[in-house]
Structure formats: structure tokens, C-alpha cells
Amino acid sequence: MSITSAIQSARSGLDVIGMRADLVATNVANATTPGYVRRSLTVSETILGNQTSGVQVISVDRSQNEILTAERRNLSSDLAQADILSTRWGSLSQRVGDDIDSSALFQNLNSLQAAIDEAVLSPESTNHANTVVQSANNLVQEFNALSDLITQERWRAEGDIQEGVTIVNRSLQQVEQLNKQISGIDRTTAQAAALFDERARIVDQIAEYLPVQTVDGPSGTVDVLTVEGVFLLAGTAREIEFNQSNAIGPNITLGNGLLSGISVDGVDITPGANAYGAVSSGKFGALFTLRDTDLPTLSAQLDVMAQDLINRFTDPAVDPTLTLGDPGLFLDTNAAAGDGVAGRLQLNALVDPDRGGAVWRLRDGLGAVAPGPPGDNTILSNLSGAFDTVSNISVPGLQGGFVYSDLVAQIGSLTGQQRIQNESVLSSISLQYQTIQEAEANETGVDIETEMQDLLIIEQAYAANARVIQAASQMLTELMDI
Helix, strand or coil: CCHHHHHHHHHHHHHHHHHHHHHHHHHHHCCCCCCCCCEEEEEEEEEECCEEEEEEEEEEEECCCHHHHHHHHHHHHHHHHHHHHHHHHHHHHHHHCCCCCCCHHHHHHHHHHHHHHHHHHCCCCHHHHHHHHHHHHHHHHHHHHHHHHHHHHHHHHHHHHHHHHHHHHHHHHHHHHHHHHHHCCCCCCHHHHHHHHHHHHHHHHHHHHCCEEEEECHHHCEEEEECCCCEEEECEECCEECCCCCCCCCCCCCCCCCCCCCEECCEECCCCCCCCCCCCCHHHHHHHHHHHHHHHHHHHHHHHHHHHHHHHCCCCCCCCCCCCCCCCCEEECCHHHCCCHHHHEEECHHHCHHHCCCCHHHHHCCCCCCCCCCCCCHHHHHHHHHCCCCEEEEECCEEEEECHHHHHHHHHHHHHHHHHHHHHHHHHHHHHHHHHHHHHHHHHCCCHHHHHHHHHHHHHHHHHHHHHHHHHHHHHHHHHHC
């Protein structure tokens, strides 16, 4: 090898070593950056004639494991769904109370029963009657408040769906733009590697909302489609369509067409829909489950409890002054409206002094036109006994015969069961996600210790090439001195 060849080889070696050092620095600096994939150089010999003339960089490579990445994305969808359901049901359970000691509804019922029992012992007492009215209003207000809470949570889910659709549509457009950039540059460069990372990060974001997969296209591009096979991006981004409702209520549902699902180019991908493209998990899966299934079911259960309360005190056997069709102690302010009884529940104004009523009607009957004997506790005793009548209930989650205290106790039990179930699912999926995430990181992430070892090798290679150049320089100097 000539001196010139030696210098050229050493110089090319130094150039490559400099690039390797830059990559190590970049890897270490981005070791904790989400979506960053470890970089490495592919290097080959430069051959001139039949002789080696140094080295050259072929490409900047990204460490990838498509199988692990796909599995991690699928689990990220499941994790996002489980996290939302666990969080929302945790909040609901805390507000409703997941046992009789923490249930405001159950405690208000107990207060009402206790107040009526006191009135039975002292039917002439106006103070005791006023306490019954106040306790009954408290119970009604709790029913109303829980009904409002369910409506608010459904409305919150509706808004979150709209926000998610906006994010996913914007992300799909970003992937389309990155595809164009990647296809127009040398895909072996560090610049291309950064674009690949950014695109993968955006696809990860999409996967939080719905499970997706990618298919390689020409010139380094990718198409994005749901795991069910509906294309979200095929060359160009397709728009997920969703029409946010202006109102939410017990009678406003997806089933009756008053709420919107989500679709892509006319293909229904609404979670839970009877369609091949229905999304199976992700944030959309959780939000639609809450809006269209879980919360309406809870609302229906609450309505049954409210309606049963109305029915118990409408019976003429409880209050003989009532005629067929007369409202009892509790009533539905708009019975023809259908669902949403708990939100419309009200104490009969005939016994409420604040609304022009008189408390003596608790003792003498809602149909009484004048006070009766102050010592007569017959109707008050009937009111007390109405709570212990067994009602047959049959709605999802509530089947069987119940006295009223047992029926009301179920609301806390139901929300507590939902909370525990969703927490269990979240715990299981979190463990699976952590396991696959660690496996992927081991394959594609940055190991600081390994990078430091590479840096030592780089230093040694730098010193060796520098010595070659130094030796060649000394040889040239000696030749010039001859």
C-alpha cells in the first residue's frame, strides 16, 4: 500500500468514526425520547481497482422489530381503553358509594324511613312531619343528582369522542405528509431515520384511539388501516366522520339515531356496532362503551329504583284517599317522557309547605281536604310498611324480588363491581403492556452501557487511524529530507 493510499484509508476511517461518534451521542441524548429507535451505521470497504482504499458509510440504520412493535401498539389500544374505563368507573363509584355506608342514596333512604317511623309514634307532631318532608326531598334530590351525573358523564364522553376524531384525523394527515417527505429523500440518511421515528410516534398516537396496523408502500411509505381491515390512509389520508350531538339525555341514544357513530368512507367503525369494521378497543372503544352501554345501563337501573319508589306509594292500599290514577307521595313530573325517571322524580307538592302543600296530609292522606284526627297513624304506618313490600325487578344487573332498602343498596354494589372489574382488567393489561414494551426496548431502544462500550471502541479506532496518518506524515517528512 502506498503512503497516499494509507493516508486516504485513514482519513476515510476518521470520517466514519466521526459519524459513529455523532450517532452514539444522538442515541444517548435520545435514550428516553418516546418513539426514538437506536441508530447504527452500515459500513463497507471502498475498493479502487483491486485494492482497499478505505471505508464508506452505506446507510444509517434503525433498529426495528415489526412484530414487537405491532403487538405493543395493539396492547396500547387495550391499555388506553382499560385506563379510561377504570378511571371513569372509579370516579362514579366514589360519587355513588360502593357500599351502604358510603352511598348517599342509601343513607337518605334510611333517614326517610327513620323519619316516617318517628312520625308513626307521634302522628300529631308537625316537627316530625316536617322532618319526613325534608328527608323525602333529600332522597329525591339525590336521585336527581345521580341522574344528572350520568348525563354529564355521557356528555363528557361525547366531547372526548369529538376531540379524539380531530386528533386522529390530524395525525393521519401528518403521516401522509411524512410519507411524502420520506419518499423524496435518501432513506439511508440520518434525516430519513428521524422522519421514520416521527412517523412511528404519530402512528403510536393513533393506536391509542383505535387498534391499527401499517402496511409498507413504495419508496418507504406506509398505509394505515384498522386491525379489522378498514383503510385510514391509503396513499392519502381518509377522514373519520363523526357528528357531535348538541344534547345528551336518557332518550338520546345511538340506537334511535339521535347520536352519531364513527365511519370512514361510509364504512361503520363504531365500537360495538354490528359491522365488520367495528373498532375493538382503544380510547374510542372505552368512550363509546361509556356513552352507549355502561352509563345508559346505570341510568336504567337508577330509573327502575325511582319508578319503584313511585309505585310503592301510589297504591290506594297505602293511602286510601287516593283514587286510581292519582299520584302518590312521589311522582314523575313527565311520565310520558319515558326513560329518565330518576331525573324527573319529585316529592308530591301536596305535602310540601314550600310549594303550597301541608304536612298534615302525610298523616291524613294526599286526597284529604281537611286535617283528620291528630292521633291517627294508620296512613303513616302504611307509608312505613310500603318500604318492606317485595317488588319484582328485572333489568340488566337487577333481577329478583327486593324490599326497597335492598334494591337501593344495589346501586352502590353495581358501581363497586364495575370499578373492581375495570381495575382488574387495567392491572392485567398494564402488566402485559409493560412486558412487551420492555421486550421491544431491548430490541430497538438505547442501552447506555452498550453505547459507552461502543464509544471506547470508537476512541481506539480513532487513535489507530490517527497513528497511521502520523506515521505517514513522518515518512513523508523523512523523504523530503533526503
